[in-house]
Amino acid sequence: MAQHVFHLKAHWPGGRNDTGSIATKNLKTIVSIPPEMDGPGIGTNPDEMLLGAAATCYIITLAAMIERSKVDKIDLTMESEGFVDVTDGVITYEKITHRPVVTIKEEQLKKFSTLLQKLAIKAEHSCMISRALKGNVEVEAILTIKTQ
Structure with missing residues (x-):
């Protein structure tokens, strides 16, 4: 087993609102x-x-899965939203929604549409960060497929 260690240094010289x-x-x-x-x-x-x-x-996980599936994607973009609830002073990160947009050639749509939908869901379950959040923060992916 190979373990990767990531390092971060933080400095907070003031109070809450600094x-x-x-x-x-x-x-x-x-x-x-x-x-x-x-x-x-x-x-x-x-x-x-x-x-x-x-x-x-x-998005990195999805891009890798699309590449391995031999889909000739033209582009991959995404917008994501994080939903945080503040109730009675308790702050809870409730949900993250990813909205990836995959652009492929028109002639590939029929052949790869279902596969791309499956990959969008699989990437959400495979991503290391999504797995780390599982059980605490809901993560969903809503894929749009565009053609050129």
Whole structure:
């Protein structure tokens, strides 16, 4: 078994409504509490980063599955949304919805439409971040197929 270790350094010199910073090998950014949660909204925040981790893991997984399936995709784009509930001061990350859009050639639609729908669901179940969230945050994928 090979284990990968990822490192992050964080610095938070102030109080709740101040800013801090995080740094990894390839990411350095300012962080704070988002304005939706009465924070200063400077830089990114944990909610966006969780959504970013889930979205990038999902789209990379889906792209790899499409490539292995021999579908000649023209493009793959996606928008994702994270739904956070705040009730009585308790903050709960409830759901992430990915909306991938795969563009393929018109003549491939009939042959690969069902397969692409299956891959969109399989990628959600296979992505490491989705698996880490399982049981805590609902993750769904709603695929759109476009043709050229």
